[in-house]
Amino acid sequence: MESFKLFLKSIVPLSDQEFEKYSPYFKTRTLGRNSYFAEIGKTSHEAAFIKKGLLRTYYVNEKSEEVTSCFCTENNLTASYKSFISQQPSELSIQAVEDTQLITISYNDLQTLYQKSPLWQNIGRSIAERQYMVMEQYASVLCNETAKEKYMRMLKEQPAVVNKASVNDIASYLGITRRTLSRIRKEISL
Amino acid sequence: MESFKLFLKSIVPLSDQEFEKYSPYFKTRTLGRNSYFAEIGKTSHEAAFIKKGLLRTYYVNEKSEEVTSCFCTENNLTASYKSFISQQPSELSIQAVEDTQLITISYNDLQTLYQKSPLWQNIGRSIAERQYMVMEQYASVLCNETAKEKYMRMLKEQPAVVNKASVNDIASYLGITRRTLSRIRKEISL
DNA sequence: TAGCAAAAAGGACAAATGTCCTCGAATTTA
DNA sequence: TAAATTCGAGGACATTTGTCCTTTTTGCTA
Known part of the structure; x- marks a missing residue:
């Protein structure tokens, strides 16, 4: 739970006592x-903090292809947010790329926390804001770079993901084809 | 203020009395x-609700080109969120595409509202969640469609924006060049 | 460990998109 | 209102990326 506590502390001021008080709501x-x-x-009735491991979220497009929309990495959160927040059927699947340890909370427990304490309202809001900023970055950047620029950026910013994920998943994450990714890798290796 | 009240009511349960109570914090x-x-x-010290008009947000890339990252439309919010939330210098400019009427709140007043009332904590969180979902949609969809698919989607989902914004801005918003957009328009008109 | 299946690399060609340019129409400014 | 500027359309060619396929490599399982 230590890494999760540090994660929360990076978002809001939080004492160890407060963390202990609420930790029973979280399951490993x-x-x-x-x-x-x-x-x-x-x-989706749960959201999670990733203690160790890697997941990918994907949806299925009209051509029945899996499109990886996100890689969720250690010391970050994962959830089918839209489904979790609205308690509607998920448009995304979230799959473990490797064995993964999670710290989870249920939707009901989170609502209880929101009611119990403004601290959690604050955490919830800050996390939503944070997720938004990450997504904004991803969106504006990926849409205006070439295939090579996108891959180079990923190599730099998420080297661990590049090592662990399949070529297929990386390509669809970058919005390019396997073939293009293969060409770029070849070019880089020269 | 009526449209703004309706907007808030679409997000959280809110009585007219409550709205009146807090409305002095908002400026037109x-x-x-x-x-x-x-x-x-x-x-950025203000966030705003767009009563009437249209704005675009853009950043400047390494090639010193303006890249339009968002069109902000009537009855929605606009802000340089990252700057507003973190009170750090903005990476975005937000410019009116046409004459625009805004209902604004300052960062300090919003913090006051958060402290005064869990209602506002809730509104703040719900808005962040909402913005996130919109951005998620934008990101995953735009990165995996062809130039034509993207433009057709925009025509369908944001016809008003297509009519008002410049070709340059629409193209950079879609992550394509003017030339490509010109070709697509030609093709469609046949 | 041999054989099989899945994943990745890559060849050949087609299609999409970008670059650089010119031209004419629309809009602004002196 | 004339001149200047901006904006959008589109020609010609280069480059990038996609498609379809085969070959090679990797990893798993019997």
Whole structure:
């Protein structure tokens, strides 16, 4: 739970006592490689902090292809946010790329925390703001770079993900084809 | 203020009395065509609801080109969120595409509201969540569609913006060049 | 450890998009 | 209102990226 406490502290001021007080609401869980934290069509009742491991979120487009929309990495959160927040069926699946340890909270427990304490209202808001800023960055940058620029950026900013994820998933994450990614890798290696 | 009240009510349960109670914190302001609501390098101390008009947010990339990252439309919010939330210099400019009427709140007043009332904590959190979901949609969709698909989507989902904004701004918003957009328009008109 | 299946690399060609340019129409400014 | 400037359309060509396919490599399992 230590890393999760540090994560929360990076978002809001939080004493160790306060953290202890609320920690019973959080559960630890392990997810084996390729198993799912959320699935398309099912309502997502949990959000999670990633203690160790890697997940990818994906949706399925009109051509029935899986499109990886996000890699969720250690010491960050993961959730099918839209589904979790609205308690509607998920448009995303979230799958473990490798064995992954999670610290989870249920939707109901989180609502309880919101009611119990303005501290949690504050945490909830700050996290939503934070997620938004990350997504804004991702969106504006990825849409205006070439395939090579995008891959170079990913190599620099998420080297661990590049090592662990499949070529297919990396390519769809960058919005390019396998073939293009293969060409770029070749070019870089020269 | 009526449209703003409706906007808030669509997010959280809110009585007319409550709205009246807090409305003194909000100011009305008009922004002439091409003038700025936020500027790169300056810390943004206000967020706004757009009563009437249209704005675009843009950043400047390494090639010194303006890249339009968002069109902010009537009955929605606008802000250089990252700057406003963190009170750090803005990486975005926000410029009026046409004469625009805004309902604004200052950072300090918003913090006061957060402290005064859990209602506002809730509004703040819900808005951040909402912005996040919009951005998520934008990001995942735009990165995996062709130039034509993106433009057709925009025509369908934001016809008013297509009519008002310049070709340059629309192209950079879609992550394509003017030339490509010109070709697509030609093709569609046949 | 041999054989199989899945993943990645890459060849050949087609299509999409970008670059650089010119031209004419629309809009602003003196 | 004339001149100047901006803006959008589009030609010609270069480059990038995609498509479809085969080959090679990797990793798993019997």
